Structure formats: structure tokens, C-alpha cells
Amino acid sequence: MTRIACLVVPGADERTRRFLLEVALAHSPSVEDGGPGIVYLDLRGLGALFGSEREIARRLLGAIGARGLTGHVGIASSRAGSRFATRSHDDITIIPPGGDARTLGPAPLALLDLDPHMAARFHRWGIRTLGELADLPARGLAERLGDEGSELQRLARGEDATPLRLWTPPPVFEESADCPWGVDTLDPLADLAASLVEILCERLVRHGFCADAFEWFCRLADRTVHEGRCAPAAPLAHPEAAVALVRSSLQAHPPRMAVEEITLRASPVRVIAAQPRFDESPRPSPRQLTTVLTRLGALADVHGVGSPRLLDTHRPDAMQMTPFTLSPSPLRREGRGMTRGSFFLAMHRMRPPRPVEVSLTAGLPAHLCAAGLTGRIVAGAGPWRISGDWWTDTTYARDEWDVELADGTLCRLARDARGWRLEAIYD
């Protein structure tokens, strides 16, 4: 005979939800997540361990009470029965075996979590309680609603033949290595980390996961912790690419003294392989892209590889580098943005802006002199005064000019309190 306990804690948040599931799992191997603050436990075979059903319910309430939570426990022969039992004013309500149908009679239909269409249909029929649903002629109900109708009627009668959808805690992907003698050079440390990465990747593959980030923690000789994090461009579980990534991260942030223990943690994500669309452009494999990005980071400045993101300000050249990722999937958007006639003049920014000498004639720029760029100004437009961010520490105010030199070079000049600068060259 199936016996189900339902533990309900009203107003539970996501952390509490996880805590309730862990409490339940400490009492029963068969646990179902019923939603925020609702957990079902299969009580079969637990009597020898914990005693009577009431004793088990007391233990559950005691475990959550230790964390300052209050709740209700209902025990019955079905999920619907146990859930309904938690609505009692008592902390613990037990419906004896075989009593579900009678107890569930006055329970509202909402207890079955019906979809809106089905709920509306029963409402039109005047069915408000489980008892009324249970009393309907089974054959007529099956003719009108099919298998779903019969199933709902069985639930309303307290006949719950469906086993619990078992919840298992998500696996933790973490590996550590002790080195009590202390590793004080980077290469052996990176080799140690690489061996941990390989173990982690093997475990990830075995569980059908990929990692979207790796975190490493080094316990140093002075008992402090040096930590870092690296994320691939797309979730991966390929050891070679992951090793290159972690090795590069360690090299970029080396520990300042000997390391006595290193721990590596992977953040697992489930990646669903999908058939690409026929009209979809090919994309780099996460393994190759991660390897290339890691090696690019080693070539150029590591902050110099990524995707630019425009900032919400009128400040010239206001942008931020963000990590290059393969998601969200770029969508074909021909016809939007790239319309015919949209040929725009590109601008090559000087970073930082280059100081220049500008001679004025009648208040207008007439001659420009800078390293590698000197000439008479034959045309120009300006000045435009731009200013902003005066409410922050990075206020800006300047006059800008577009000028054309005698050799045809088109430049953007700026003048502020520090003098003239070459901001950009049009190309």
C-alpha cells in the first residue's frame, strides 16, 4: 500500500525549496518536487527506521523548524490526498489507508492542478469538488474526455497509481588536489590543474553535461585563498580546450606564493544538441573557438578580445568590451538594418586621441600638424559643442570639427581645455 507524505511550507523561496528537498531526501529515498514549498515523500519501508507515520511527520517538521520554518505535513495514500490533508489547521494530518476517497470528497477541483481548458469545462458542468468528479459515471466521462477524464476521476477517488517523479540533487563537479609540499612555480601548478580539468570533463561527459564556467581556488601557504574564474565562449566538455582555458586563466592571475591545495569547480549546464537549420550559417565548434580565444588572449592584451557593446551615453567612443559568446544564436536578418542605400562612412578612432597643432585663420582651422599627418585644411565644418555626464566624475565638454586636408584625408578634430586632438580619420 502506497503511503505518501506531503510537506508544505507556505511562501518558500528557491533556497527554501532546495532545503526542503534535501530534508525530505534525508528521510526517504523517493522524493518528488511538487513546486515551491511542496515536497512529496514515499513513506513505504520507513517505519523500521523512523517509527510511525506521525513520528516521521514530527521529524520532518522538527528538521524545518530548526531553520525557523513552519509547515504542515499531510499523509495519505495518494498525492492529492496528502496535499489536501495539509490544508487542515493541524500541523500533522493523517488520512488512514483507504480513506482518501471519503476525505477528498469536499476538496476543490483546483487540487488536481487542472489546465485552464479542463477547469473551465468542469466549471460549465457544475463540478466544483473532487467528490462530484468522483461520482460522475465513469463511462460517460471517458467518452467525453478520453483517458484524461478517467485519470482525473481516479485521482479524485484517491487512486494515485503514478509513481513519484524522483528528484535527485544536481551533481557537484568539483575536484581537489593536495600538495602539502607547496607548489611555487606556475608550470607544475598548471599541470596539476590540467589533470583536474581532465577528470572533471570526463565526469561532465558521463553525466551528459557541459561546463559554462570553471572556477579555481588555490589555498596558499599563508592559509589565504587565491581564486579565479574563466568561462568558455560556449559550454563545453572537451578536455583539451578546457585545459587551455584554465591554464591561461592561471597564467593571467598567478598565485603570489606557494600553493598547498588547488580546487577546481565546473558549473554544469545541460546542452541540448539541435539540428541546425538549413539556412543557418555554420558556427565555430565550442572546442575550437575556446582554444582560439585562449590563444588570442595570450597574443594580444587579454582585455582586447571580445565583442564591443555600446554604452547608453552620448560620450564619444563610449563602449565596453564583453566576452565573445556563441549565444544567443544570431538570426538571419537580411532586410532589416542592411537595406539598400545604407552605405555609411567608417571612422578610424585614435586611441588615445592624438595631440595635434592646428593653426587658425579667421577663427577657422587652416593648417594641421601632427606626427604622420600634416597638411593644409581645404574644407571643414564645425564647431559642434558636445558635453554631458556633468552629473558624474567623467564629465566631458569639447568642440568638434570635421576637416578635409589638401591630400584628401578627412579628419575629426576636437578641442577642449587641453588643446586640439585628432579624434578620428574617416575611411
Place this chain on the structure above:
Amino acid sequence: MVASIGSLPPPGKDGKGLDGLLTALHTSRLSEIVGPRSAGGGSLLLTLLARATARGGLVALVDAADSLDPATAARAGLDLRALLWVRCGGRPASAWSAVDLLVRCPGFEAIALDLGAAGGSPPPSVGARLQRAAEGSGAAVIVRTPRHLLGSAATLVVAMRRVRAHWIGGDRPTRLGGLVSEARVLRSREDPRLATPERAWLIEWRA
């Protein structure tokens, strides 16, 4: 008034006539866009990248001089999320190495190298190496440089020339309206007809 050059199509304001050039640049495995500054070469490069991202592809830009302006790139239609920007901070040697790495990662629709005003000399035999790698990866590799650098390795070489700047406001201009530049194919291994002397494109870039 923009003068017609030979049998030129009208200025490519509406994109007509220019598609052939853009397609040639996209389908050639290793291309060069050569020309002095303010000749429209950078704009042509951005247009190519923008078209590739509009097709849903990913693109990479190796920026030797760290001079890309993301605001104008976005205005040109480039989807910045689909752009891998490698900023080399004025180190051309790093830029060539970066392209060499990227071209071995299949999945990018276009990989561009902007060498900036300086250009510099490429490492020995880099052109042939890039050409072979590009054929393997399927990406269009485009090098923007002031002068022709890659020799016979480049499948397509497009020369850009500035025709005139367009100022708005008469005698006392109030703003820069744009630039008209001329593109000519100096060499096309795949379609030699593109490289005939009488064939050129006038392109009007809006500021």
C-alpha cells in the same frame, strides 16, 4: 556632380552594381582592399562584415591599430554581438598571428584584418598560408591595407580611390555629408572580367 568614369555604373547609392563587387569579395578566399586613408576602404570592409552578420554569420575583425569605432560599425548594420573584435594595440605582428589563428577555426563567415594607416610588412609566406587555411575553413579573409602586400596569394585585389568629399552647407559647410570613392578590381583570379580597366564602381558613403 560625380563624373562618370568609363562605363561606370552610377554611384552605388542604392547598392545597384555594387553587389557584384561585394559578392566577389565575399566568395574569394583571400582578398585585399588597398588604398590610402579616407579612400573608403574601411567603409567597404565594414559593409562586407555587416552583410555577413545580416546573413546570420559570425565575423572576426583583427584590428591592428585598435581603431574600430563600434558606433559607426553598428550604424553600418554590423551586429556587434556577432563580431569578434581582436584589438592588437598597434602591434601588426600580433595582428598577423591572430588572423593566422582565426582562419584555422571554421565557422566564421568572414575574417578581416585592418592594418591601419601604417600597413607594415607581412611575415614571409603568410599570404600563401592564409589562402590555404581559408580554403579549408570556408571563411572569406579580407585584408585592408594601404598598399598591396600579399602578392599573388590574394585571389582578389580591390583598389579604393577617393573621388571627393561631400560637404553640406554651400560655401560655409555646416557638416560633412559623405564621401564618394571609386573601387576598381586590380586582380581577380576567379573572375578576370572584373579586373578590366574600364570597370569600376563609384560608391557614395554617407557620414
